[in-house]
Amino acid sequence: MGQQLPLRAQIVAVIGCVFLFVFVLELVRRRRLKEEYSILWMGVSLGTAVLAAWGGLLLRITRLVGAYSANSVIFFFGLLFLLGLVLHLTVRVSGLTEQNKNLAQQLALLAGRLEERGETERGIAGQAPPA
Amino acid sequence: MKTLVIIPAYGEAPVIAGVIEEVRRAQPEADVVVVDDCSPDATGREAQRAGAAVLRLPVNLGIGGAVQTGFKYALERDYEAVVQVDGDGQHDPVELEKVLAPLERGEADMVIGSRFLRQTGYKAPFARRVGMILFSTLARLAIGRRISDTTSGFRALNRRTFAFLALNYPVDFPDAETLVLVNRAGLRLREVSVNMRPRKSGRSSTTTLRSFYYPFKQILSILVVMLREPPPRPEAIPPGVEEE
Numbered sequence: 499m500g501q502q503l504p505l506r507a508q509i510v511a512v513i514g515c516v517f518l519f520v521f522v523l524e525l526v527r528r529r530r531l532k533e534e535y536s537i538l539w540m541g542v543s544l545g546t547a548v549l550a551a552w553g554g555l556l557l558r559i560t561r562l563v564g565a566y567s568a569n570s571v572i573f574f575f576g577l578l579f580l581l582g583l584v585l586h587l588t589v590r591v592s593g594l595t596e597q598n599k600n601l602a603q604q605l606a607l608l609a610g611r612l613e614e615r616g617e618t619e620r621g622i623a624g625q626a627p628p629a
Numbered sequence: 630m631k632t633l634v635i636i637p638a639y640g641e642a643p644v645i646a647g648v649i650e651e652v653r654r655a656q657p658e659a660d661v662v663v664v665d666d667c668s669p670d671a672t673g674r675e676a677q678r679a680g681a682a683v684l685r686l687p688v689n690l691g692i693g694g695a696v697q698t699g700f701k702y703a704l705e706r707d708y709e710a711v712v713q714v715d716g717d718g719q720h721d722p723v724e725l726e727k728v729l730a731p732l733e734r735g736e737a738d739m740v741i742g743s744r745f746l747r748q749t750g751y752k753a754p755f756a757r758r759v760g761m762i763l764f765s766t767l768a769r770l771a772i773g774r775r776i777s778d779t780t781s782g783f784r785a786l787n788r789r790t791f792a793f794l795a796l797n798y799p800v801d802f803p804d805a806e807t808l809v810l811v812n813r814a815g816l817r818l819r820e821v822s823v824n825m826r827p828r829k830s831g832r833s834s835t836t837t838l839r840s841f842y843y844p845f846k847q848i849l850s851i852l853v854v855m856l857r858e859p860p861p862r863p864e865a866i867p868p869g870v871e872e873e
Contacts, residue, residue, distance in 0.1 A: 603694065607698065
């Protein structure tokens with residue numbers, strides 16, 4: 499049955515969310531994470547904090563979707579979110595793979611052209627240009 | 630026809646010079662480009678010493694990515710036809726003439742050198758044979774007529790076709806899927822019978838792990854190609870006109 503979180507658990511959850519928020523902010527500051535993704539993670543930490551602090555909200559959602567326990571609501575939406583995220587990331591990786599392939603091919607073609615030019619200009623076998 | 634022979638090569642240093650030599654002898658008019666797919670050995674240097682143009686990929690792209698690099702190279706220059714030949718000496722360059730002939734006569738846009746059109750003495754291992762039959766059946770369903778050798782790496786393409794594939798090419802395992810794609814684009818396929826020699830060096834690009842994944846990937850790819858809108862029939866791009 500749905501019931502309120504104990505106060506202690508609420509505090510721990512909110513502190514966890516604050517840590518996540520600060521950590522994401524720090525990653526962006528050090529340019530380790532793109533802003534577009536940071537917004538997503540900040541949203542997640544804020545949302546979780548709100549759910550933890552305002553216990554009635556989760557109960558209301560549980561009743562709204564017709565779930566039996568608040569726990570399963572959290573796990574269900576958490577899992578859904580992670581699945582969506584992973585799918586999105588594999589789409590991104592596919593795009594990057596394609597870009598990477600085209601770049602590698604273009605580089606090989608350009609290096610070949612440079613080499614040819616070096617040979618005709620100097621009459622000696624040119625080396626591949628330094629990276 | 631101004632012809633380019635594309636040889637994708639990975640780790641073929643001991644035999645690549647011999648293959649280039651044979652191609653030269655069989656087709657003295659044709660140019661040869663070796664696409665070195667980031668080989669750990671001296672494949673590129675050996676090919677260069679044998680007098681071929683060499684394109685060195687900075688990362689390993691696999692056979693499809695290497696062949697497509699050759700198509701792009703041919704597109705940049707004024708080639709009217711390309712032939713893909715394996716770098717391991719499996720294909721007899723004497724037969725280049727055979728795969729090029731239907732292109733020269735304008736009877737086909739892409740010619741596949743088939744090992745199975747007639748009995749040619751080539752015997753594939755059992756698992757491979759099962760796979761080949763499967764892809765043949767799939768390709769027949771998708772193309773509407775029989776292609777006996779969907780995994781052949783001995784192919785000749787006219788400019789219209791390689792220009793199309795320079796932009797759309799399945800790079801992982803570009804076999805049956807390519808044929809379906811080319812057929813969907815309204816290009817004419819043709820098979821001619823060729824002999825296959827045992828490879829002189831190297832191993833098949835199909836490893837054990839891949840051979841499990843490969844059939845699924847192929848089936849999926851063919852289905853996806855069929856689900857997509859057919860690509861518009863490519864225009865004949867005259868040599869010398871730069872692609873956008």
